[in-house]
Amino acid sequence: MKSVRISNAAIQPDQELAALAGLGGGALASFTGIVRDDGGVTAIELEHYPGMTEASLSSLIEAATARWSLLGALITHRVGIVAVGAPVVVVGAASLHRAEALEAAAFLIDRLKTEAPFWKREHYADGTAKWVDAKASDEARAERWA
Numbered sequence: 791m792k793s794v795r796i797s798n799a800a801i802q803p804d805q806e807l808a809a810l811a812g813l814g815g816g817a818l819a820s821f822t823g824i825v826r827d828d829g830g831v832t833a834i835e836l837e838h839y840p841g842m843t844e845a846s847l848s849s850l851i852e853a854a855t856a857r858w859s860l861l862g863a864l865i866t867h868r869v870g871i872v873a874v875g876a877p878v879v880v881v882g883a884a885s886l887h888r889a890e891a892l893e894a895a896a897f898l899i900d901r902l903k904t905e906a907p908f909w910k911r912e913h914y915a916d917g918t919a920k921w922v923d924a925k926a927s928d929e930a931r932a933e934r935w936a
Contacts, residue, residue, distance in 0.1 A: 791862035791884075792855065794847040796838060798870040801877040806866045810884040813861040819891035820882040821899045827874045828912065834878065835911040835919070836869045843867075846906045854883065854897055858890040865898060867908070897935050904932040 791809055803822045810818050825834050851863045861884040868878045881902065883894035903925075910922040 791864075792848070792851050793862075793864040793866075794844050794851065795864075795866045796840075796843060796847075796869055797866070798868070801866055801868055801880055803877055803880045806864060806880045807882045810862050810864060810882045813884045815861045815884045815886050815891070817886065817888040817891035818882060818884045819888070819895040820880060821895055822877050823879040823899070825872050825874050825876055825878050830914045830916070831874060831912045832915050833871050833873045833913045834922075835871045835913060836867075836878070837909045837911075838867075838869050839907040843907050847902065850898055850901050850905065853901075854894045857897070858883070858885065858894045860885050860890060860894055863894060863898065865902065867902075867906075869908075871913070900928075900931040901935060903928040 791813060807820055847865045851865065854860060854863050863883045866880045872878050881895055881898040883891045885891040911919050912922055913919045
C-alpha cells in the first residue's frame with residue numbers, strides 16, 4: 791500500500807494511518823507535523839505545484855520502499871490556510887519490524903521538507919504575513935539519507 795494525498799481538508803492522523811495498521815506488520819511508525827506558534831504565528835498558508843508535488847511525494851515513497859522492507863507507506867499533506875494546533879502533514883511507514891518503519895518514517899519527513907515543492911507563508915496576529923525560507927537544519931537532516 792502506497793498513498794499520497796494532498797488536500798485542503800483537515801487531516802485526521804488516526805484515520806490516515808488506519809490503512810497501514812491493517813497491513814499485518816509488527817511495526818507502524820509515523821510523524822505528524824502540527825502548526826506551531828512560532829513567535830506570534832496564527833496560521834500558515836501552504837501552496838504547491840499540483841501534479842509535480844504528488845509526483846515528488848510518490849518518488850519519496852518509492853525510494854523508501856526500495857531502501858527498506860516496508861509493507862506500506864503514506865504521506866498526507868495539507869495545503870491552504872492551516873491554523874496553529876492543526877496537523878499539516880502525516881507520514882507513516884509499516885513493516886514487519888520497528889527499525890525499518892522508524893528509519894523509513896524519518897527518511898520520508900526529512901526528505902519531504904527539502905524536496906517537495908511546497909511554499910509556506912506564516913500569518914501573524916498583527917495581520918502581516920511572511921514567506922518562509924528554507925532552513926539549513928532541514929537540508930542537513932535530508933543529507934544524512936544521501
